[in-house]
Amino acid sequence: MTTPTQATTPAAARTRTPIGAPGRLENDAKGGVGTSPQRPDGALKVTGEFAYSSDLWMDNMLWGVTLRSPHPFARIRAVDIAAALATPGVVAVLTAADVPGRNVFGLELSDQPVLADDVVRYQGEAVALVAADHPEIARQAAKKIRVDYQVWEPITDARAALGHPTWNRLHDHPAEDVELSRSAAAIHPKGNLVRHLKIRKGDPDEAADVVVRGEYSVGMQDQAFLGPESGLAVPDGEGGVDLYVATQWLHVDQRQICTALGLTPDQVRLTLAGVGGAFGGREDLSMHVHGCMLALHTGKPVKMVYNREESFFGHVHRHPAEMRYEHGATRDGTLVFVNCDIYFDGGAYASSTPAVVGNGGTMGIGPYVVPNVRIDAYGVYTNNPPCGAMRGFGSVQTAFAYEAQMDLLAAELGMDPIDLRVRNAMAEGSVTPHGQTIDSPAPVAELLQRLREMPLPAEPDGADIDLRSLPGGVANSTHGEGVKRGVGYAVTYKNVAFSEGFDDYSTARVQIEAHQGNPLVVVHTAAAEVGQGLVTIEQQICRTELGVENVIVHPKNTDVGSGGSTSASRQTYMTGGAVKLACEAVRDRILTLARDRTDAPLDDAALVDGNIVTPSGAVLMSIADAIGEAVIEETREHHHRPTEEIDPETGQGFAHVQYSFSAHRAVVDVDTELGLLKVVELACVQDVGKALNADAVVGQIQGGSAQGMGLAIMEEIVVKDGKIRNPSFTDYLIPTILDTPPMPIQVLEYADPHAPYGLRGVGEAPTISSGPAVAAAIRQATGLPLTRVPIRPEHITGT
Amino acid sequence: MQVSMTVNGEAISREVEPRVLLVHFLRDDIGLTGTHWGCDTSNCGLCTVLMDGAPVKSCTVLAAMAAGHDIRTVEGMATGGTLDPVQQGFMEEHGLQCGFCTPGMMLTARALLDRDPNPSNQDIREAISGQLCRCTGYTNIIKSIRWAADHQSETAGAATEGS
Numbered sequence: 001m002t003t004p005t006q007a008t009t010p011a012a013a014r015t016r017t018p019i020g021a022p023g024r025l026e027n028d029a030k031g032g033v034g035t036s037p038q039r040p041d042g043a044l045k046v047t048g049e050f051a052y053s054s055d056l057w058m059d060n061m062l063w064g065v066t067l068r069s070p071h072p073f074a075r076i077r078a079v080d081i082a083a084a085l086a087t088p089g090v091v092a093v094l095t096a097a098d099v100p101g102r103n104v105f106g107l108e109l110s111d112q113p114v115l116a117d118d119v120v121r122y123q124g125e126a127v128a129l130v131a132a133d134h135p136e137i138a139r140q141a142a143k144k145i146r147v148d149y150q151v152w153e154p155i156t157d158a159r160a161a162l163g164h165p166t167w168n169r170l171h172d173h174p175a176e177d178v179e180l181s182r183s184a185a186a187i188h189p190k191g192n193l194v195r196h197l198k199i200r201k202g203d204p205d206e207a208a209d210v211v212v213r214g215e216y217s218v219g220m221q222d223q224a225f226l227g228p229e230s231g232l233a234v235p236d237g238e239g240g241v242d243l244y245v246a247t248q249w250l251h252v253d254q255r256q257i258c259t260a261l262g263l264t265p266d267q268v269r270l271t272l273a274g275v276g277g278a279f280g281g282r283e284d285l286s287m288h289v290h291g292c293m294l295a296l297h298t299g300k301p302v303k304m305v306y307n308r309e310e311s312f313f314g315h316v317h318r319h320p321a322e323m324r325y326e327h328g329a330t331r332d333g334t335l336v337f338v339n340c341d342i343y344f345d346g347g348a349y350a351s352s353t354p355a356v357v358g359n360g361g362t363m364g365i366g367p368y369v370v371p372n373v374r375i376d377a378y379g380v381y382t383n384n385p386p387c388g389a390m391r392g393f394g395s396v397q398t399a400f401a402y403e404a405q406m407d408l409l410a411a412e413l414g415m416d417p418i419d420l421r422v423r424n425a426m427a428e429g430s431v432t433p434h435g436q437t438i439d440s441p442a443p444v445a446e447l448l449q450r451l452r453e454m455p456l457p458a459e460p461d462g463a464d465i466d467l468r469s470l471p472g473g474v475a476n477s478t479h480g481e482g483v484k485r486g487v488g489y490a491v492t493y494k495n496v497a498f499s500e501g502f503d504d505y506s507t508a509r510v511q512i513e514a515h516q517g518n519p520l521v522v523v524h525t526a527a528a529e530v531g532q533g534l535v536t537i538e539q540q541i542c543r544t545e546l547g548v549e550n551v552i553v554h555p556k557n558t559d560v561g562s563g564g565s566t567s568a569s570r571q572t573y574m575t576g577g578a579v580k581l582a583c584e585a586v587r588d589r590i591l592t593l594a595r596d597r598t599d600a601p602l603d604d605a606a607l608v609d610g611n612i613v614t615p616s617g618a619v620l621m622s623i624a625d626a627i628g629e630a631v632i633e634e635t636r637e638h639h640h641r642p643t644e645e646i647d648p649e650t651g652q653g654f655a656h657v658q659y660s661f662s663a664h665r666a667v668v669d670v671d672t673e674l675g676l677l678k679v680v681e682l683a684c685v686q687d688v689g690k691a692l693n694a695d696a697v698v699g700q701i702q703g704g705s706a707q708g709m710g711l712a713i714m715e716e717i718v719v720k721d722g723k724i725r726n727p728s729f730t731d732y733l734i735p736t737i738l739d740t741p742p743m744p745i746q747v748l749e750y751a752d753p754h755a756p757y758g759l760r761g762v763g764e765a766p767t768i769s770s771g772p773a774v775a776a777a778i779r780q781a782t783g784l785p786l787t788r789v790p791i792r793p794e795h796i797t798g799t
Numbered sequence: 800m801q802v803s804m805t806v807n808g809e810a811i812s813r814e815v816e817p818r819v820l821l822v823h824f825l826r827d828d829i830g831l832t833g834t835h836w837g838c839d840t841s842n843c844g845l846c847t848v849l850m851d852g853a854p855v856k857s858c859t860v861l862a863a864m865a866a867g868h869d870i871r872t873v874e875g876m877a878t879g880g881t882l883d884p885v886q887q888g889f890m891e892e893h894g895l896q897c898g899f900c901t902p903g904m905m906l907t908a909r910a911l912l913d914r915d916p917n918p919s920n921q922d923i924r925e926a927i928s929g930q931l932c933r934c935t936g937y938t939n940i941i942k943s944i945r946w947a948a949d950h951q952s953e954t955a956g957a958a959t960e961g962s
Binding site for chain 1: 826830831832833834835836837838839840842843845872873874876877882886887889890891893895896897898899900901902905921924925927928929930931932933934935936937938939940941
C-alpha cells in the first residue's frame with residue numbers, strides 16, 4: 001500500500017498552525033508524463049486523514065457567521081447590533097463601518113462591498129458578521145441584529161435593466177442602433193451594462209437560400225461543489241493574518257483581501273486548505289475577508305463554515321442567458337451568415353461577467369466557418385444573484401443555442417445533422433468570427449465522424465424490460481408504453497487559459513537534493529488543487545524532466561509566486577508548463593555540477609532513472625553523486641504567448657491562446673406521456689492534444705459531461721422576484737448515479753505545437769457539448785422545439 | 800446527557816446535548832473529521848457511516864440514538880495498517896477527485912460487499928443512489944467498488960496475515 005505522510009510542523013510555528021493545515025504530499029507512486037500514477041493525496045483521502053477547509057481546528061478558535069440581506073434591492077437605513085453584541089458568548093459584531101481598508105472587492109471590477117453599507121443589491125448580500133465561542137450562539141446572535149431596510153422593487157430582467165422596451169424591438173433594430181439606457185433604473189452608479197461585445201465580420205446583408213431563427217434560454221446553474229465554503233483565519237499578533245481556505249486562486253484572493261483590510265501582501269498569507277470541489281464557484285471571495293476581519297478584531301483564530309443554504313447565497317452561479325439566433329445557408333448546407341444577440345444576466349455584481357461575455361461572444365456560433373457574422377453579447381447588472389465563473393463559462397450557454405440552430409437548419413434543408421456540421425466544420429487554418437486563425441489541429445469533423453461510428457446502445461427488449469432502465473425507474477410509471485428514444489449530437493470549442501491580452505502566467509519552484517543517496521524533488525506552486533489532480537501532474541512532470549521517482553508536493557501557499565486561477569481549463573497548461581520550465585533550469589544546474597566530476601561531454605545528456613545518461617543510454621553518474629551536498633532550487637514563471645484585446649467596434653483580434661474541442665452523442669429515452677427522461681448513454685470524443693494522465697483526463701470528461709447533462713435536464717436555481725426559491729439539495733437537484741448513464745469516451749491526441757507537451761486544457765469542453773447533445777436527443781424523440789434548458793417534464797407534456 | 804457507543808471498535812462515552820446529531824458528534828466531539836457534512840437536508844450522503852454494519856446518513860441520527868450501537872467511520876476502515884479493498888479500489892480506479900464524497904461512498908460499498916460479495920453493476924448503482932458525487936460522473940466509483948469485489952478475497956487474506 002501507499003503510505004500516507006503528513007509533514008511535521010516546525011515547533012516555532014506550531015502554536016499558530018491549525019489542526020488540518022495541509023502537509024507535504026508524498027507517495028511511492030511512479031510514473032511520468034503519459035502514465036496514470038496514483039494521486040499523492042489519494043491515500044489521505046481514502047483514510048479520512050485528508051483535512052478539508054471545513055475540518056480545520058484550533059482549540060481557542062471562535063466561530064464566525066454572516067448576516068445576509070433578505071431583500072434583493074433595498075437601502076439600509078440603520079443597523080442595530082446592541083442586542084447581538086450583548087449575547088453571552090458573542091465576542092464581536094462587525095458591520096461595514098468596521099472594514100479596515102476599502103470596503104470593496106471583485107474579480108475583474110472592484111464593485112462589491114465586503115459588507116453592504118448603504119444599498120443591498122441581491123438577496124443574500126452580506127451585511128454583518130458575528131464571532132462567538134460556539135457556532136450556534138453566533139447564529140442566534142446574528143438573528144438579533146436589527147437592520148432597518150427601505151425595500152425597493154428589484155430589477156430582475158436583463159433586457160429591462162438595459163432599458164430595452166421589448167425583445168422584439170431589439171430584434172427589429174440592430175443592437176448598436178438601440179439606445180442602451182445606462183441611467184434608467186441604475187443598480188450601480190455607472191448604469192447596468194457591464195460589457196457589450198460586438199463582433200462584425202463580412203457583409204451583414206448577405207442573402208441566403210434558407211434562413212432559420214430561434215430564441216433560446218438557459219437557466220441559472222449552480223456549481224454545487226460538495227465541500228461548503230469554509231476557512232480559518234489566524235491572527236499573527238502583529239497586525240497580520242494567516243488564512244487557510246478552500247479557493248481557486250490564492251494570489252487574487254490575497255490582493256482583494258489586502259485591499260479590504262488595508263494590509264500589505266506580506267501581512268496576509270494564504271494557504272490552500274483541502275478543497276471539496278470548485279467548478280468556478282470558488283473563484284470569487286466568500287468568507288475570506290470576513291474571517292480575517294473577525295480574527296484581527298478579536299485577536300483569536302476564527303473559523304467560518306457555510307451550511308448548504310448559505311452556500312447557495314455565498315458564491316456566484318452560472319449566468320442565465322437569453323439568446324436570439326438567425327442562421328442563413330445555401331441549399332447545399334453551406335453557412336452564409338449567423339446573426340445573434342446574447343444576454344447574460346450577471347446579477348448584482350460583475351464577478352467574471354466581462355470574461356463570460358468575451359467567451360460567449362467570440363465563440364458564440366460554435367466551431368464552424370461562417371463568412372458573415374454579427375454577434376452582440378451583453379453582460380448586465382440586475383438584482384438577481386451574482387453570476388460568474390462556472391466550468392465552461394459563457395460557452396455552455398451559447399452552445400445550447402447554436403447547436404439547436406444547426407439541427408433546425410439541418411431539418412429545414414433535409415440534411416443529416418452531422419453532415420451539415422461536418423460541411424461547415426472548422427479545421428486548422430480556419431478563421432473564427434473574431435478573426436483569429438486556428439493555428440493548431442482542430443479535428444471538429446473527425447470528432448463527429450468518430451461519434452457517428454461508435455456503436456449505439458441496444459434498443460430495449462420489449463419482452464423483459466427492467467424498470468430501472470426506463471424513464472421513471474422503479475416508480476413504475478411506464479412499462480415502455482409512450483417511451484420514445486432520441487439520439488442527439490453536439491460539438492463545441494472552448495478557449496483555454498485567460499484571454500484578450502491578459503498576461504496569464506503561473507510560477508513553479510522546484511528543489512532537488514540527495515537524500516540517503518537518492519535524489520529527492522520538492523515541487524512548490526500556488527496553483528490550487530481542487531480535485532482535478534494537478535498535484536499528480538506536477539509529480540509526473542518532475543519525474544519525466546528530472547528522471548527522479550521521489551517527488552514531494554509542497555503545500556500550496558503564497559510563499560511562492562502566483563499560480564493563476566484553477567479555471568479556464570488552464571492549470572495543466574500553465575502550471576504544468578511552469579513546473580517543466582523550473583525542472584529544465586534545475587536540470588541545467590545538475591549538469592553544471594556534473595561537469596566538475598566528469599570530463600565526458602554532457603551537452604546531450606539526459607536525466608533518466610536517477611542517472612545522468614548519454615544519448616545512447618550509457619550511465620555517466622548518478623544524479624545523487626552529481627548533486628553531492630548541494631541543494632538546487634529554481635523558480636520559473638510560465639507565461640503563455642501573448643493574446644490581443646478585441647477591437648471594440650469590430651470584435652476582431654487574436655483573443656485566445658488555445659482551443660479545446662469536444663463532441664457528444666446522447667441517447668435519451670423519453671416518456672412522452674409524463675415527460676420523464678432516462679439518459680441511456682452519453683458518448684464523448686475529445687481532442688486533448690496530449691494526455692499527460694489518461695485516467696485523470698477520462699475522469700474530467702466524465703465528470704464534466706455529467707454536469708452539462710445536469711443543466712440540460714434538471715439543474716436550475718429558480719429565481720423569482722430576485723429571490724432564490726430552492727436553496728437546498730432537496731430542491732436543487734444534481735445528477736445521482738441513477739441519472740448518470742454509461743459514458744464511452746474516445747480521447748484523441750493531436751498535439752498543439754504551441755503548448756507544453758502539445759497538451760490541450762481538458763476540463764471545460766465536455767461540460768459544454770454534453771448538454772446540447774442531450775437536449776437534441778430529447779427534441780428528436782419528441783419532435784418538440786424545446787428552446788429552454790433545463791428541459792422539464794411540463795415542457796414535454798405541454799401541461 | 801451521557802452517551803456511550805462504540806466507534807471504530809473503541810468504547811466512547813461523552814456528555815452531549817440531546818439535540819446533537821451524530822455527524823457533529825463524530826466530527827466535533829470525537830474529532831473524526833473524515834465523516835463529512837454537506838447539505839443539512841439528508842440529500843447528499845457525505846455523512847454516511849455504518850451503524851451496526853448498515854449505512855446511515857449520520858445527519859439523520861441523533862448522537863443519543865446511536866447510544867449502545869456500533870459505529871464505523873472511514874477512519875475505521877483500514878485494519879492492521881492494511882487498507883480495506885474498497886479503499887484500495889478507489890485509489891486503483893481513480894474513483895475520487897476532490898474526495899469529499901469518498902468516505903460515505905466507501906462505507907456504503909463496504910456494507911454492500913459484506914452483504915453481497917459479488918454485486919452486479921446495477922446493484923452497485925442502487926446501493927450508492929442516495930449519495931452525491933459532483934466530480935467523477937460516478938463511472939469510476941462503480942469501477943472502484945467492482946475492483947474491491949474482485950480483489951476482496953486476496954486482500955482480506957493479506958489483512959488477516961498482517962493483523
